[in-house]
Amino acid sequence: MFELKVQNIRGEQLVLTDSKSYDVLEISGLNPPAAGISTSTITGTDGVRFGSSRIEKRNVVITLNIKYPIEENRINLYRFFQVKRYIKLYFSTRTRNVWIEGIVESFENNHFTNLQKPVISILCPEPYWKAIDEITAYFRTSQELFEFPFSIPNTGIPFSERLIIADTYINAGDVPTGGIIEFTASGAVENPKFINNTTGEFFGFDYEMQSGDKIVLNTNYGEKSAVLKRSYYEINIISSRITGSKWIQFEAGENSISYTADSGSEYLSVKVSAVQKYEGV
Numbered sequence: 001m002f003e004l005k006v007q008n009i010r011g012e013q014l015v016l017t018d019s020k021s022y023d024v025l026e027i028s029g030l031n032p033p034a035a036g037i038s039t040s041t042i043t044g045t046d047g048v049r050f051g052s053s054r055i056e057k058r059n060v061v062i063t064l065n066i067k068y069p070i071e072e073n074r075i076n077l078y079r080f081f082q083v084k085r086y087i088k089l090y091f092s093t094r095t096r097n098v099w100i101e102g103i104v105e106s107f108e109n110n111h112f113t114n115l116q117k118p119v120i121s122i123l124c125p126e127p128y129w130k131a132i133d134e135i136t137a138y139f140r141t142s143q144e145l146f147e148f149p150f151s152i153p154n155t156g157i158p159f160s161e162r163l164i165i166a167d168t169y170i171n172a173g174d175v176p177t178g179g180i181i182e183f184t185a186s187g188a189v190e191n192p193k194f195i196n197n198t199t200g201e202f203f204g205f206d207y208e209m210q211s212g213d214k215i216v217l218n219t220n221y222g223e224k225s226a227v228l229k230r231s232y233y234e235i236n237i238i239s240s241r242i243t244g245s246k247w248i249q250f251e252a253g254e255n256s257i258s259y260t261a262d263s264g265s266e267y268l269s270v271k272v273s274a275v276q277k278y279e280g281v
Contacts, residue, residue, distance in 0.1 A: 001093070001094070002017065002091065002092065002093045003015065003017045003018070003090070003091070003092045004016045004017050004024055004027065004062070004089070004090070004091055005017075005089070005090040005091075006080050006081070006087055006088070006089055006090070007080075007087070007088040007089075007090070008079060008080045008082065008085070008086075008087060009082070009085055009086045009087070012079070012080070014076075014080050016062075016064065019067075020067065021066070021067050021073040021076070022064050022065065022066060022067060022073065022077075023064065023065035023067065024062065024063075024064060025063040025064060025065055025117060026061075026062075026063040027060065027061070027062050027063075027091075028059075028060070028061045029058055029059050029060035029061060029122075029124075030060075030091070030280060030281050031280045032279035032280040033055050033056060033057075033058045033059075033127045033279070034055075034056060035053050035054065035055050035056070036053065036054050036055070036056050037050070037051075037052075037053045038050075038051035038052045038053070039051055055127050055279075056127065057123055057124060057125055057127055058100065058102075058123075058124040058127040058128075059105075059121060059122070059123055059124070060089060060100070060102060060121075060122045060124060061119060061120065061121050061122070062119070062120045062122070063117060063118070063119050063120075064077070064117065064118050064120070065115065065116075065117050066116045066117070066118065070116055074109065074116060074118070077107075077118065077120075078107070081104050081107050081120050082104055083104050083105070083106065083107060084103060084104065084105075085103065085104055086101065086102075086103060087101070087102055087103070087104055087122060088100070088101050088102075089101075089102065089122065090132075091129070091281055092132075093281065096129075096131075096278065096281050097131065097132045097133070098129040098130055098131055098132065098278060098281055099129070099130055099132060100124050100126075100128070100129050100130065101124065101125075101126070102122040102123055102124035102125070103122065103123050103124075103125075104120065104121070104122055105121040105122060105123050106119075106120070106121045107119075107120050108120075108121075126222075127279075128173075128174075128175060128277035128278060128279065129277070129278045129279075129280070129281050130275045130276070130277055130278075131173070131275055131276040131277075131278070134273045134274065134275055135169075135170065135171065135172070135273070135274055135275075135276060136271065136272065136273045137169045137257070137271070137272045137273075138269070138270070138271050138272075139258075139259060139269060139270040139271075139272075169250060169254075169255040169256070169257045169272060170253075170254055170255070171250045171251065171252055171253065171254075171255060171274060171276060172252075172253075172276055173252055173276035173277045173278055174252055174277065174278045174279045174280075175252055175277050175278075175279060176249040176250060176251050176252060177220070177249065177250055177274050177275060177276065177277050178218070178219035178220035178221060178223075178224075178247065178248070178249055178250070178274065179218075179219055179220065179248070179250060179272055179273060179274030179275075180216065180217070180218050180219075180220070180272070180273050180274070181194050181203070181216075181217040181218075181219070181248070181270065181271075181272050182214060182215070182216050182217075182270065182271040182272075182273075183209065183213075183214065183215040183217075183259075183268060183269075183270055184213075184214045184268070184269050184270075184271070185209035185210065185211055185212065185213045185214075185264070185267055185268055186211055186212075186267045186268075186269070187211050187264055187266075187267030188208065188209070188210060188211065188263075188264050188267065189208070189209040189213075189261050189263070189264035189265070189267050189268045190208045190209075190261060190262045190263040190264055191204060191205060191206055191207065191208070191242070191261055191262040191263075192204065192205055192207075192209065192215065192259065192260075192261045192268055193205070193242070193259060193260050193261065194217070194248065194257070194258075194259045194270065194272075195257065195258050195259065195260070196248050196249075196250065196255055196256075196257050197255075197256040197257060197258060198251055198254070198255045198256050198257075199248075199249070199251060199255075201246040201248045201249070202244070202245065202246065202248070203217060203219070203241065203245040203246060203247070203248055204241065204242040204244075204245055205226070205237065205240045205241060205242065206240050206241075206242050207228070207237060207240040209228075209264075209268075210230065211267070212230070212231070213228060213229070213230050214228070214229040214230075215227070215228050215229075215237065216229065219247040219248050219249065224247055225238070226238045226240075226241065250274055257272065
């Protein structure tokens with residue numbers, strides 16, 4: 001079983017499966033999209049030389065059956081599938097719950113048949129299906145150990161303990177993805193840096209954070225930014241990145257990640273969030 005739900009530019013949603021108004025007859029565009037592969041010939045030699053490859057846009061095509069009353073239900077579809085307008089598709093099965101954004105390319109329907117079966121084409125510029133729930137990892141340099149009820153032996157007890165600033169970040173998607181990395185300072189922190197140990201990439205700042213500061217680093221394609229949030233102000237600090245910094249991507253599978261600072265790391269906590277991406281569902 002599966003569920004298909006659409007959301008229009010106004011945020012209105014319509015469930016198309018298990019509906020009294022529509023039957024979903026067919027959906028194409030659920031499989032991994034085709035790749036565009038560039039090659040060149042080699043003079044005097046069989047075969048070709050590989051140049052590059054990339055995944056093109058995704059085309060999702062939905063075929064519906066409109067139930068009685070046909071005219072009212074068809075007109076209701078126009079509210080959600082407006083040609084050249086934004087649309088968001090939600091698709092869920094027993095194992096995956098995902099969404100994708102696109103633009104309605106066409107709405108084709110034959111008004112002069114007893115059974116009206118519109119075919120709706122949606123072009124998705126970013127070709128990957130994305131998981132509904134973000135994956136999140138938290139880092140901090142101490143772990144609270146003080147709990148109630150309690151008793152204190154003569155030798156004493158720790159109220160907290162220092163943790164190693166490293167953890168494992170799991171990206172269970174099919175393809176690499178960017179993420180949002182948030183540095184929060186509870187004291188003075190000098191030159192914070194985030195590291196993906198799996199890929200060897202890092203992103204660091206030549207900047208001294210004050211208590212209460214937050215740096216938000218977004219490494220998602222099309223959204224890349226580095227912003228300092230201090231009190232009511234937001235400041236672009238991309239010019240403060242250190243030499244060698246990369247817009248970190250998380251590989252499919254397991255990523256070992258960590259952070260550091262030249263000083264004040266004990267006052268620094270880091271949150272990492274990302275969306276899992278899938279080639280197909």
